[in-house]
Amino acid sequence: MKRIMIAGTKSGCGKTTVTCALLKALVNRGKKVASFKCGPDYIDPMFHRVVIGTSSYNLDSYFFDENTLKYLFAKHSLDISVIEGVMGFYDGLEFTDSASSHEISAITDTPVVLVVNAKGIGNSVGAVIKGFLDYSKSNIKGVIFNGVTHMTYERMKKLCEGLKVKPLGYFPYTESAAIESRHLGLVTAAEIDDIKERMEQLARTAEECLDIDGILELCSESRIKYSPVVFDKIADVRIAVTDDRAFCFHYRESLELLEELGAELVYFSPLADKKLPDGINGLILSGGYPELYAAELEENKAMRESIRSAILKNIPCMAECGGFMYLHEHMGDYKNKEYDGVGVIPGGCRMLDSLQNFGYIKMTAQKDNLLCKRGESIRAHEFHYFCSDANGDAFVAEKGSRSWRCVVAEGNLFAGFPHINFYANPEFAKNFIRKCADVQTEKA
Missing domain, CATH: 3.40.50.880 (Class I glutamine amidotransferase (GATase) domain)
Structure with a gap:
């Protein structure tokens, strides 16, 4: 059961875009892919469903005890499971780690690729990455730079050399594939008439700009131990x-x-x-x-x-x-x-x-x-x-x-x-x- 988490430095850094792009690229490669969303969000899983054509599930360590979370994750996983994080990687309840992407990556023993919105910064992006690596023990293994050009990425990836983290590509801003927001977050997938075309465009960008093979190499295949959470039928x-x-x-x-x-x-x-x-x-x-x-x-x-x-x-x-x-x-x-x-x-x-x-x-x-x-x-x-x-x-x-x-x-x-x-x-x-x-x- 291969698995990877796409997490971010904060909300709005590009997690959903990168996750959907990766999911679609993997589907286009013929992979059997399952998707998950950390936390209680409804909207991001709708985009996942459009991409993979099946259900997407929530992994929530506030709603679920640890065993239930592991069981639900294992139950719905396929050949490759991609987990999208929530908010910033360490953001949890009341400024704690509880119910954070970090906690869920630890519970599921899932390697993490950190999405960093690098638009408008230069050398300081190294400090951002180092801060996330040093803040707490984590499974962060790779970095994707969002909102930059190929030329900028070539310079930024050198910052990863001394940080024991793998640069896994970049994602340039593409206006025609952008997803709009409203008062409760992103608009829903059903409201975007050309959603399938946008997802295909994101997949093409992923193949061109992300190291997908490198991401797959980072995937964990460790066994998750859990007790089945099953219930008897009550009534029709x-x-x-x-x-x-x-x-x-x-x-x-x-x-x-x-x-x-x-x-x-x-x-x-x-x-x-x-x-x-x-x-x-x-x-x-x-x-x-x-x-x-x-x-x-x-x-x-x-x-x-x-x-x-x-x-x-x-x-x-x-x-x-x-x-x-x-x-x-x-x-x-x-x-x-x-x-x-x-x-x-x-x-x-x-x-x-x-x-x-x-x-x-x-x-x-x-x-x-x-x-x-x-x-x-x-x-x-x-x-x-x-x-x-x-x-x-x-x-x-x-x-x-x-x-x-x-x-x-x-x-x-x-x-x-x-x-x-x-x-x-x-x-x-x-x-x-x-x-x-x-x-x-x-x-x-």
């Missing part, structure tokens, strides 16, 4: 899951856990479909960018009524962030123009100028609810600019010294801004399946 249930441009944030491994427990997942589009899939016992409204499609979502009144009817008929419903916003009576778009939502949560939600909550949290239930009992907890993640008139009070979220109430959890509904990966507490997934099975029993 049919769960509808949103999946379109507006609601596209999914943790693939989390959904696969539901399937392992007995769920048949049926995907649908609140933008294009007129009603929920037939015969469902549960409903998941995932996160995404509903604020960009608020007018279209309002226009599809039939779907809004179908979802509202299902929830009022006690179909278990889990709604995260964008899905939670959609359930309000009113939802603001990114310009704060108001549109009608599903209407099962009173009031509205609107976009503010700054992030409302950002980062990892621990959620503890204040009462029995759809997913757990009072006092039980799960690790989760928030990242949004929106506020709600009905943020909910079923859970207390904790982040460092701060805490706040969140999540509307009444009867068959669990809805709030936090994003959950079921592997953070599989009991939540089991309880959801059981509640869906109860609906099936009642129907029978």
